[in-house]
Amino acid sequence: MTKEIQSQSVLTCPKCGHQKEETMPTDSCQYFYECEKCHTNLKPLTGDCCVFCSYGTVKCPPVQQGTSCCS
Secondary structure (H helix, E strand, O other), X not given: OOOOOOOEEEEEOOOOOOEEEEEOOXXXXXXXXXXXXXXXXXXXXXXXXXXXXXXXXXXXXXXXXXXXXXX
């Protein structure tokens, strides 16, 4: 049974708390994201491969599939 991969994730800015649902790329990692409210540039936390793994409600598609992200 194959797990359905979710492509939407809600990113939460750690500085101002603003949340926005975004579509995750399936073929690459997103290293940077600018909060549309406070304009903070988010980068992945140490040990995470992308902003979705650090600040999103859903991990990126490669991590969801159990593979390493951004080879």
